[in-house]
Amino acid sequence: MRSIGLxxxxxxxxxxxxxxxTPLCPTELPVPDGEQVVAELNQQATFAQYRVGTKDAHPANADWVSTQDAPVLSPIVGRNMDLRWPVHCVPGTKGFELVKGLPHVSQYDFFVYKGVEPDMHPYGGCYHDFAEKVSTGLIEFLRCKEVKTVLVGGLATDYCVKYxxxxxxxxxxxxxxxxxxxRGISPQTTQDAIKEMKAQGAIIIESSRELRQFDQLSEVIHG
Structure with missing residues (x-):
């Protein structure tokens, strides 16, 4: 067993x-059981000094929106978009809101809004662009606070979480x-994502119960 530090x-x-x-918005991008992650997210946050979050904030008329002739997951040419998706997470709609049971946005220590531009559809929370040159400020915030370890959860495992x-x-x-x-969009792409994250050095755990074991060891080591 290893410690995750102070x-x-x-x-x-x-x-x-x-x-x-989540299935609460079935016409958007409903990840199966997506609304069921709240308790685990709240629990893992108790092990951290800082809680940060991200949101998609997409325009309804984005260039990558799927159509009858260009369905979901069909490729699209663009410097900062690659696939077609349904309209989702438009500011001012129910889909944009955080799932019930999570803190209000104002209660987070840092928050990222991404995908605001109609011709940009980033997945990861650290950069606005695919070339990873335009920072969202998340990495800088974590470094400023001298964070060493980041606990990650959210939606969806095989896309925004992975990136x-x-x-x-x-x-x-x-x-x-x-x-x-x-939670992931599909079992196969989720398993592929887990393998890729692990291959790049991510630590994979099944639940926050494992964090409790890390935490107990840290208390012994650091007193």
Missing amino acids: KKTIASIDVDTQNGF TVLQLLAAGFETIVNLGAC
Whole structure:
């Protein structure tokens, strides 16, 4: 068993845990059981000094919106968009809102809104663009607070969670993915995402109960 360090060096991130990614909004991008991650996200946050979050904030007329002739997941050419998606998470709609039971946005220590531009559809929470040159400020916030470890949960495992995790790993953070706080779009792409994150150095856990074991060991070590 290993320690994840002092609480003051830990951040917990809720990735895109919005109604638009749950069955509560069936015409958007409903991830199966997406609304059921709230308890685990709240639990993992108790192990962290900082709680951060991300939201998709897409315009309804985005260039990547799917149509009858260009269905969901069909490719689209663009510098910062790659696939077609249904309209989802439009500010001012139910789909944009965080799932009930999560804190109000104002209660987070840092918050990211992404995908605002109609020709940009980023997945990860750390950059606005695919080239990863335009920062959202998340990495800088974590470094400013001297965070070493990030606990990650949210929606969906195989897209926005995966890319956020890969970006955090590339930035040098120890990154723990809590599968109990995540849900994926499909079983196959979710398993592929887990393998990819693990191959890049992510620590994969099944629930926040495992964090309790880390935490207990940390208390022994650091007194």
